[in-house]
Amino acid sequence: MVPVQYYLLVSAAVFCIGVFGILTRRNALVFLMSVELMLNAANINLVAFSRFHGNLTGQMFSLFTLAVAAAEVAIGIGIILVLYRNFADVDVTNATTMRW
Amino acid sequence: MWIEALIAVTLASAGAVFLSPNKVAGKIAFVLSLLPVGGSLWMYSTYEASGNALLEGSTLAFETNADWIVAGPYSLNWHVGLDGISMPLIALTTVLTSLALLASWTPIDERQSQFYGLMLFLEASLLGVFSALDFFVWFVFWEMVLVPMYVLIGVWGGPRRKYAAIKMFVYTNIASLALFIGFTALVFGLGDAVNTFDMAAVAQALRAGELGALGPIGAGTLKLVAFVAMFVGFAVKVPVVPFHTWLPDAHVEAPTPVSIMLAGVLLKMGTYALLRFNFTMLPDIAQQNAQLIALFAVISVIYGAMLALAQTDLKRIVAYSSVSSMGYVILGLVAYTVYGMGGATFQMVAHGLISGLMFMAVGVIYNTTHTRMVSDMSGLASKMPITVAVFVAGAFGYMGLPLMAGFAAELFIFLGAFGAFEGSVLFTAAAMFGIVIVAGYLLLAMQRTLFGPFEIETDYEVSPAAFHDVAPLVVLILLVVLLGVDPNIFFEMIQNAVDPLAPAAGGGV
Amino acid sequence: MAALSFELAPVIAALPFVSFLIALLAGAFAPRLLPKGGAIPGIAATAGSLLLSAWAALAVWNSSEGVYHESITWVAGVGDAAFDLHFGILLDPLSTMMLVIVSLVAVLVHVFSLGYMNDEGETGLPRYYAGLGLFTASMLSFVFASNLLMAFMFFELVGLCSWLLIGFHFREPGPPSAAKKAFLVTRFGDYFFLVGVVGVFATFGTTAFAGSESFPHLAEQVLAGEASATTFLGLDPQAWFAVLGLLVLGGVVGKSAQYPLHTWLPDAMEGPTPVSALIHAATMVAAGVYLVARMYGFYALLPQVLAFIAFVGGFTALFAASMGVVKKELKQVLAYSTISQYGYMMLGLGAGGYVAATFHLMTHAFFKALLFLGAGSVIIAMHHNENMWDMGGLKEKMPVTYYAFLSGSLALAGIVPFSGFWSKDEVLYEALVHGLDSPLLLGAYAMGLLAVFFTGFYTFRMVALTFHGDPRTDTARDPHGVGWNVKLPLVVLGTLAAVAGLVNMVPVAELTGAHLEFLHDWLDAGPEALTAHHYGDLLPYSSGTIGTELTTVLLSAGVSLGLALAGAGLAWKLYAVADPDEHTDKLGSAKTVLFNNYYQDEYQVWIATGLTLPLARAADKFDQGVIDGVVNGVSSVSLLSGSRVKRIQSGVVTNYAFLLTASLVVLLVAIGLIGGWF
């Protein structure tokens, strides 16, 4: 059996990759993907520790997380669409009309 | 219920004036303002109270104590009432407001209904400040004063009115926050001994030495820090040097009636609060640091007077002299003697009337000449004799001429302060030198502007002032003389109210 | 009836006050209804005061205790240690004498004003008579005040009235300035006085002049070890009382124009001449000396203070007299002579000559009022030209004025048998006999003696230049006539100036053994604690004599008379010629110094405008720059940092993500480290 700490490390790694993606990529879609990675890092934890603690709460919650993530992507895509319509690009650093 | 009625009537009048047409707003406001005048005089005539409102064994006049906000561990009460300290100030407020309204007829020529409405609103707030006995209620009124003041200066003021208004607004607000933190720290430091913000309960518990630690701060430090916080908070309002710089700006830019209210009543809020809070609640700290506080007082007196001497704008002269005069009040308070503290309270009233008078007179001159610069005019006495006569009388009142209210007040303060604490003789003597400087700058200004051959730098026709401009001046000078000849009109009740404070000090005169 | 006359005592002061009110109110609302611009009510009131004062004096004389003392509580003190403040009336020989003098001079000045003001067509007469009324009322109240506080209060009101009247011609530049100076300089003195009053309260708990609870009495007991009093500044009672005495003396020096606070007085000549008469003879300037006499029981306990008083007095007498010798304006000469004469009174008081000083106060009131009114008469005649070098030969044109003026001049110069001789001689005598054991006092005496010569000189220089010789201008050749209302006061005062000295002819008394010291008796008639006799017991001086007492008296009188005659004679020789020269060049460099009044004005003006004003401006700069600068600086810094801090919001969303993540990591690490997670 794989020790539970390993799952923690994996999820942390996935989470960090997601963060790294968010910080370095300017494409809105990649941004979305990175967020998905981070959410899934959470899911890894939830599922693993659900098993570890011997209750199903974590697994159940991970299902909710997946659903919420899907909804988030739906909204996200919608916003990216209007972003493209207004700024003719999906580069998130383009939209800087408001600052300071 | 009389205090509530007084405030409610004033507020209702404010509302009515807000809605009245501009043309008649001034007259309506003046007539309506006679209601609180009558009310306060009636209250004075039926006044029956003894002792200090915050200490044991007092009976208050017109007291109401009702729950306002009661939930959780602390309760806030609607607690109002008058003792010998607040009664004179209530009377001062109503009378001075009425006269200030009368003095507004000439200079205020736009948006009158708003102006007069705000003035009455200001009056209501001031009445609240002087009658509230629960800290939170008091603080509501205390801060409420700022709102109309800001607008009054900002809208109807002089060329730099926006700067002056915002400076006054922010500066005094910071001060309020400081005192708020200081006071609440004390209340919470009292722990379970007091579960209310009632000033009397807090004062009695503090004097009984029930203050405990608050978090990591021990009782001793807490006392000192709270004292300093509150002192600074009130010192800005008074104002005590070096927290005074908002005042001249505010005065110079404010329209005459607002200056009258500012100097006449608003500054007294600071000294009144000092008396009620710092000096009543933490007498031990005040007495341990008497020399330091007295030093502030002396610096205010002398430095303020020196600044007044350097000014060339009549209004600025009077403004700085207010700083000087309020220094005496601090000196009187720190004396912890009946004469000292009573004199300080009396000085609040006296200075309220006299400085109101001076600002009013300067205003009348300004209305006619459209300048306030000393160098721009001379010999006004030949053109507007009555105004000048009252100006002269007021100026001598300011210099502390006997048989006028200012002399009585200053004399009481000096009598009370002399020998009241270690080193007080020198402090008192130093502060008294203010009476020479004040004579210097007022006489100098009068000589240059009022006397000599008539000359003026502006193109306006200089003519005697209208009746409604002169009448309030005459009323004020009569009041000043009346109080000077018979200070007992107020002094007796003041003494009665400050007497319980004085023995805490022991010795003194 | 005695009781009634005492009961009416407040009316003495109330009458002129009523005339003030009448003049003020009628002048403001119905000037036409005011007879003679307020002169008639004023005359009536002051005449009434005079009668009542005389009646009160008689009553005091006849009363068994020789005193009337009543007071009301002005403000009652609350608390254990507190004291009451009183208004009260103290009628004793000293105060009633002074009441009579003041009200008499006031009546005469009012009458004279009819000629000087009304007839000359002055405007603002109601204001003038209102001022006179208030002036008289304040002075009378001051005189009969029963305690130091009340005295101070009316002392101040006297100052106010002097300001009002000196600055009467407010449309011209000079008078308002002079008025300001007068008030300011005396205020400076009054500052010390007020500190003294407060100090007396703090020390004794009372400021009453008379009675067993009076402060002189308490002080006496304390010094005798029979009682204790609070003292301050760590001083023993003797020293602390001396401090108090000196503090009160500050007010005296200011009001009585003693060195160095004398500078206001010559300037005060800007006021109308009758006002000058009132100020110099009976009211303001007299107030200072009177105050010392009033509380002499206190000063008598304090040898150092007495010596100081004597020295200041002697010095002032000489100092002022020396300046008088070169003045060109008639009133200026009189002004310096006033300063000088009050110096004598101070010398007398300081030297233990209570009666002598009071005597001189009285005679001086008469002859100085006379001289001023005479000068006023001359000024009317000269169409308000005051320069003596423009006069000359007026003797023939205005004989009444001349003889009256001459009477006053002889008195001033101290020529026997005019009043001034007797009183001044007594002052000098007291200084001499007490000074024989005290070098300091002897020095003061020497200065006073020397001043006699100058006095004689400037007095007769003045008389000669004004009335003798040839008229030097057209105005002098054809002077304006004066009416009865000018002459009547001159006649009355001229008589008094000549004969008033007869009430206390000490040398004659010594010489003949006849009892001629009426004033001395009078001042000994009151209650024990207020008598000259009692003061004499208290005084620290011992008397010395040169030879016998008689020879001392004669020597003293002879020397001073001789000096006076010498001075007068020299002046007469130099100036009583048809076409006199100035002769001032003979003084050499001293001339400039004298013309500039020893630069006293200069340095005092420098203190005011060269030191205080720049200091005030520097304070203002400091206030605007530093204190207000800090206030404004705080706001600027806040706003600046606000505009800086908002730059963090760059508008680029990935930056936000970075900052967010980074901050979270920092927070995690910080809290983790503090919490010890790792």
Add this chain to the structure above:
Amino acid sequence: MVYQLPPWAALAPTLLFVAVALVLFVIDSINPDTENRLLLAATATAGSLAAAGVSVWYLLAGTGEAPIRLFQNTLVVDTMSLFFAFVFASVTALVVVASYDYMRDHSYQAEYYALVALAASGMTLMPAANSLAVVFISLELSSLPSYALVAILKRNRGSVEAGLKYFLIGALSSSILAYGISLVYAVSGSLLLPQVAEAASVEGLTGVLGIGVLMVLGGFAFKTASVPFHFWAPEAYEGAPAPVSAFLSSASKAAGFAVAFRVFTVAFPVETYVQTAAASIDWVLAVQILAVVTMTLGNFAAATQDTVKRMLAYSSVGHAGYALIGLAALTGGNDQFVLGASMAHLLVYGFMNTGAFLFIALAEYWSVGRTFEDYNGLATRAPFACAAMTVFMFSLAGLPPFGGFASKYLLFAGAVGAGFWWLAAVGAINSALSLYYYSRVVKAMWIEEPSSEFAIESKPVGLYAAIAAAAVATVLLLPGFAPVWEYAQSAAAALVA
């Protein structure tokens, strides 16, 4: 009472909002091209008012005094949740009424109101959440419609940009929250808040738990627009339609605080987590840092803004800092006072801040312009609306006689009472600074001369009504502060006592 409502009826405010959303969808489906704005707005208004009314009724009837636990204790209805339900419902009602005029030219009316209702339903769930799962889901339920609402002006670059930034930061924050929850779960083995509290005693995993707690804090910080998760706020509030800004900056923020209050007091109580844990997880210190930085940055940045709306956006950040005092001054002892004060402040803030943003909406409706200068002399044209705005500004600045005075000062008093006088002092300094920029608005409206000529062609009834209601509430909340304080205190007592 004869008839006892079933326990689920305790969720009535939430259910009402859900129902409103569904009804609006139904109306929209029946007639997709309806021009009947009134019907839509009225439906939404009625629903919100009903929700507010029900909350008040429950509060008065004492429904929440004994907490009603639903769905195996994952939802709990107590005074606190009802208190906040009232806040959200009343803000929603104001926003909806105002939107009737503001959104008059918009083509997706029904969707707009439905989104508002859905977001509101999510918010009303948030304070009731008693499980970290419900916390996450209700938070997302309120966030997701909000993203859409901010970007609803599809052709407006500002709106879209605002939506994008809001969404991106929101997505990042929600994943941080989710990860934090997963870490907390990893240690505690439960998502129910009371059980999470026991995780503090687990040895050896303090680091994991601590990181989880702080990440959860981060998730809430996003919702409350606290530094450093505030970056979306200035842009989102500025770019969004003003009523939406009002909605977000008042209700959404309050929701974030509500959930934070419950989670941090119930799941991570100070006594066990901060004071007696094996290794301390000092989230109170973290909140204190956040509070100080938030109020300072918010106020300082607001002080130098040029546009009124952005100034309000930053001021909203600053107010988040004040409200954080409620958490930052927790000591594990007598916390009811300060926590209740924070809640009361959020309620008052709901009215005054909504009112202020609605005034911006009115100005945008009139096309007045965005900067302070554009507001010059506005009072001469629209004195009533400007008077209301003055009330909001002074109330936000904490001046009497307005509700903001009482709540703000009691909040400071609470901080002092907890021994954190320096927190109150920092608040005081910021408060004074805020007076400066709030009064700039007042100055522009009342003191300055009008700089440009513009005519006000109409006075929109809906906006005026909403503003008037908010202003009246703001004024009355000072004399009538007693019930607010009372319920806020008992709400706080439900958590900490």
